[in-house]
Amino acid sequence: MDKFIINGGKKLSGSIEISGAKNAILPIMAATLLAKGKSILTNVPNLNDIKMMSHLLRIIGARVDYFEGTLEIDTTNCSYYEAPYEIVSKMRASVNVLGPLIARFGKAKVSLPGGCAIGTRPVDLHQKALEKLGVNINIKHGYILANCSKLKGNIINFEKSSVGATENALCAAVLAKDETNIRNAAMEPEVSGLIDFLLEMGADIQGKGTTHLKIKGVKTLQPVEMEMIPDRIEAGTFLIAGAITKSKISIEKCEPGYLQTLMGKLEETGAKFEIEDNKIKIFPAQNIIPANIETQPFPGFPTDLQAQFLALMTLADGKSFIKETIFPDRFMHVPELNRLHADIRLEKGIAEVHGVPELSGAEVMATDLRASAALVLAGLAANGQTTISRIYHIDRGYDRIEKKLQMLGAEIKRIES
Numbered sequence: 001m002d003k004f005i006i007n008g009g010k011k012l013s014g015s016i017e018i019s020g021a022k023n024a025i026l027p028i029m030a031a032t033l034l035a036k037g038k039s040i041l042t043n044v045p046n047l048n049d050i051k052m053m054s055h056l057l058r059i060i061g062a063r064v065d066y067f068e069g070t071l072e073i074d075t076t077n078c079s080y081y082e083a084p085y086e087i088v089s090k091m092r093a094s095v096n097v098l099g100p101l102i103a104r105f106g107k108a109k110v111s112l113p114g115g116c117a118i119g120t121r122p123v124d125l126h127q128k129a130l131e132k133l134g135v136n137i138n139i140k141h142g143y144i145l146a147n148c149s150k151l152k153g154n155i156i157n158f159e160k161s162s163v164g165a166t167e168n169a170l171c172a173a174v175l176a177k178d179e180t181n182i183r184n185a186a187m188e189p190e191v192s193g194l195i196d197f198l199l200e201m202g203a204d205i206q207g208k209g210t211t212h213l214k215i216k217g218v219k220t221l222q223p224v225e226m227e228m229i230p231d232r233i234e235a236g237t238f239l240i241a242g243a244i245t246k247s248k249i250s251i252e253k254c255e256p257g258y259l260q261t262l263m264g265k266l267e268e269t270g271a272k273f274e275i276e277d278n279k280i281k282i283f284p285a286q287n288i289i290p291a292n293i294e295t296q297p298f299p300g301f302p303t304d305l306q307a308q309f310l311a312l313m314t315l316a317d318g319k320s321f322i323k324e325t326i327f328p329d330r331f332m333h334v335p336e337l338n339r340l341h342a343d344i345r346l347e348k349g350i351a352e353v354h355g356v357p358e359l360s361g362a363e364v365m366a367t368d369l370r371a372s373a374a375l376v377l378a379g380l381a382a383n384g385q386t387t388i389s390r391i392y393h394i395d396r397g398y399d400r401i402e403k404k405l406q407m408l409g410a411e412i413k414r415i416e417s
Ligand code: UD1
Pocket: 023, 024, 026, 092, 093, 120, 121, 122, 123, 124, 125, 126, 127, 160, 161, 162, 163, 164, 165, 186, 190, 303, 304, 325, 326, 327
């Protein structure tokens, strides 16, 4: 297992480019199953989660080739409709093949995802939405067993906003008979990224970017070529890197529109921004003002940036409250940050963060993807050396994070095991 060694306390400078959004690409990769033929995705980062989804699509029978940011997926000969436990247990987003498999084969066998470091993550909303479209679902021996003679449009009213369930419902509805109305649909940019891809394939979807999606089923879809949207979570992580190290840095090839809530919060902490097309420059506060956050579905503050923002608040000049409403147990980074001399007290889904004048380097352990990013950020700001083990978590979702940080002047190196 690789480790990062960071010599913290250094200022960063310069500019880096943001990669394509993993959380948009994974459902789009699954959606290529909806057409027979070769789809081409560009601006695809070299991430372990993308490799895992490629592996799953190959099991299903697709030909998948990746070369320098371009992913080619040929689904012509797909014939298998199972997502096995060994894959789904490692990457929950594998559940995204459920809707496409049902639409393509009329059946699917997808393992239940099981435990997750950020807390309980049920799939009941996926199940209920697909049942509304005429799918019979049984849960047996740890698997979702689904079959359907003909998908039929209906009204799906989500009791709770869910990115993955909205994506699965969309992928089934685009090939269903008649019209489907999805209410309380997730509005995350990654859902809109999937909708753009489905529209390009020939789907009929109205309401992109809203909570009400109206889908008229079509008979067939075509494979397409499309550039993937930029990763707002990677972009946000780098903006916080500027804020926590009190450094002026720029991020390029990003979408500022996806980052309004984060930038608003960073402004509350005293940071300022210069925005030009797809570039954002941060002018950080020299004295970090505390700011409270509460995670919410888009356009609220993203849960995937909660750990990184919490890391910033450990160095604020006063007390802040971080409330996690999406995954209330998503605080595995707290004890690790406290090892770096942060002062964070946890109570029922709320972290009370007492800012300290400085963090001090220590050995810490990454527990999940975004928690690892928070530890990297804290390590960059801490005095002395921080060693982060189990960084395979970060390789799931950040493309060469240490290389990009080195380009900004950070002293971070990977120790390969
Ligand atoms: C996606 C993202 C993840 C992000 C999350 C919330 C991908 C691959 N992952 O995950 O990085 O943290 O959105 O923005 O895109 N829920 C249920 N039943 C379900 C499904 C979800 O109760 O069937 C609950 C979850 O426990 C959670 C909330 O709904 O409390 C939102 O989860 P959801 O939006 O579904 O997250 P994912 O799609 O799994």
